[in-house]
Amino acid sequence: MIGSIEGINSGKVVDSVSCHQFLFPYLLFYCHSVPKIRVYQVDILDPNSKAKINNGVAICHMNTSSWNPTHEAFLALGLAPGRIEVCH
Template sequence: MAKFVSSLLGQNVELLTSTVISAKASAVSGPVTVVDYHTRSADIEATPVVCHSLPFPSQVYYCHKLSKTRVLQATLEAAEGGRINAVAICHLDTSWWSSKHPAFAALNVQPGTEVCHWATESTLVWVRNSNT
């Protein structure tokens, strides 16, 4: 994984994951409020790398680069007080996605529309270090 990520992003990278900040957040099932957020990959050409955990007896990840994608990090707060440090992935160009992609039906939008989603706790999102 390290070799793949560094071949695409260089060696000065940051790992972002969605994490529970307070115990109450593990049971969040309703609406949440975005308390604050900031962009973690402002350069659209920076191609973040995302690694998805796969269901195997040992830990296995499927990693791929994302083009024309913005990564955001946000603090979410549930009505019952739980907090989550969440990573959002925004696909800025979905014009090449299948028109049958479930995101278009769920959001009632057409291909080409920006689509954003939250990364799960087991998803690893790698971006270039913004402090350089």
């Protein structure tokens, strides 16, 4: 269950660099530019007690116009590039 949501950097759209781990047979980092995103910090609550049990970070891509139209987000939502933001 989601609790409070706070925009990092006041919720402003920013450019960033994101890095992902790959096992290659050793640890390798793949970094790439991520333009036009918003970052949010989110409290995660226990669904029964409503007590905060963790927090997470959500990154929202504000411009998806150059994305592949067969991206799973568009297929799942029935939309197309540039029509929605995608968060994860």
